[in-house]
Amino acid sequence: MAKEGGPELKPKTLRQAGERVWLETLNLLAEYGTLVVFSAAEILAEALRHNVQDAAGNTAILVAEIVTAGTMIVPKAIRAISDILQLILFAGHDVIYAARHGTRRPSESGAKGRQNRPGATT
Amino acid sequence: MTMAASFERGNHHLAIRARWNWRLEGDSLKNLVFSIVLALPFALLWDSGAAFAVGIAWAVAYVVLAAVPTAIYVLMMFDAGRVLAGKTAGFMPVFIAMGRRGRKVGVASRHPVLAALAGLGVAGNPLSSVTRELWILAFRFNPDALDEMNAVSRRMEVELDRTGVAQQLIAAELKEVPRHRATLELVTC
Numbered sequence: 001m002a003k004e005g006g007p008e009l010k011p012k013t014l015r016q017a018g019e020r021v022w023l024e025t026l027n028l029l030a031e032y033g034t035l036v037v038f039s040a041a042e043i044l045a046e047a048l049r050h051n052v053q054d055a056a057g058n059t060a061i062l063v064a065e066i067v068t069a070g071t072m073i074v075p076k077a078i079r080a081i082s083d084i085l086q087l088i089l090f091a092g093h094d095v096i097y098a099a100r101h102g103t104r105r106p107s108e109s110g111a112k113g114r115q116n117r118p119g120a121t122t
Numbered sequence: 123m124t125m126a127a128s129f130e131r132g133n134h135h136l137a138i139r140a141r142w143n144w145r146l147e148g149d150s151l152k153n154l155v156f157s158i159v160l161a162l163p164f165a166l167l168w169d170s171g172a173a174f175a176v177g178i179a180w181a182v183a184y185v186v187l188a189a190v191p192t193a194i195y196v197l198m199m200f201d202a203g204r205v206l207a208g209k210t211a212g213f214m215p216v217f218i219a220m221g222r223r224g225r226k227v228g229v230a231s232r233h234p235v236l237a238a239l240a241g242l243g244v245a246g247n248p249l250s251s252v253t254r255e256l257w258i259l260a261f262r263f264n265p266d267a268l269d270e271m272n273a274v275s276r277r278m279e280v281e282l283d284r285t286g287v288a289q290q291l292i293a294a295e296l297k298e299v300p301r302h303r304a305t306l307e308l309v310t311c
Contacts, residue, residue, distance in 0.1 A: 010126065013126045013129060016126060016129035016133055019129075019133050020132065020133050020136065023133060023136035026140040026143075026144070027136060027139055027140045027143055030140065030144050030146075030147050055168040055169070056166060056168045056169040056173070059164070059167075060162055060165035063161050063162055063165055064158050064161075064162065066161075067154065067158050067161050067248055070157070070249075070252065071150060071154045071248050071250070071251045071252075072150060072251070074252055075251040075252050075255035078252070078255040078256065078259060079255055079258065081259075082255075082258065082259040082262055085263075086262055089263075
């Protein structure tokens with residue numbers, strides 16, 4: 001697996017890289033998978049509702065649709081907007097840092113990294 | 123740091139995040155199921171006769187069941203907006219302190235049926251998931267607010283303990299607040 005001039009990738013590192021792909025997928029599914037699934041369910045329910053003649057049955061589907069939108073779709077949309085905003089702010093922060101200092105902004109994790117996030121007060 | 127060590131550290135963090143994300147998904151699904159079960163009888167209002175009467179009775183019961191949790195969720199959302207705008211949370215520290223005390227000292231003479239109804243009112247409130255997401259958004263853009271809120275609630279808890287007010291004022295709904303806060307802390311890390 002050794003690439004000429006590059007670092008040698010050991011089996012353990014490869015396994016960990018595979019594990020990372022799996023974990024990232026799990027996180028993505030948890031954060032956005034349900035948004036996609038429930039949005040599709042909402043469209044299907046709306047199509048179904050127009051074929052139901054009974055007033056109470058029609059309203060029951062409408063109530064379920066409203067509750068689903070309130071508990072699953074709107075919250076997930078807020079998370080998605082939050083992710084996009086965070087991405088834009090971080091990228092913007094990086095660009096401003098690079099323009100001011102002429103170097104790339106150092107990446108920091110943990111408490112110090114949190115302090116350096118856009119919006120942090122300390 | 124070697125590449126393997128770097129991967130190991132990152133993967134560990136991702137695994138924690140995935141676990142808590144899925145736990146939050148479970149909470150959202152539970153919220154969806156309970157909310158639909160509680161809201162579906164409203165459809166009876168579009169029927170006639172006895173079904174309509176049952177619908178009216180259900181609407182009254184729903185208002186009673188949802189009034190207190192809805193008020194708490196609205197205040198929590200208002201606070202999330204304040205934290206997002208970089209201001210200090212006003213109600214959350216009080217809720218956390220009272221909830222924490224409630225968990226420690228317990229609430230005297232709670233009727234099992236009323237306690238179950240109160241729990242249903244919290245779990246089946248459609249505002250639950252929205253409130254949580256607003257807090258995640260607020261903590262992401264104001265990470266210091268978490269420590270600040272925690273410190274204020276600790277001080278309030280001591281004060282509530284000293285005055286003995288906690289036992290009289292704690293509503294069953296508030297006991298749920300610290301649990302949700304702990305989850306938020308882990309997801310926004």
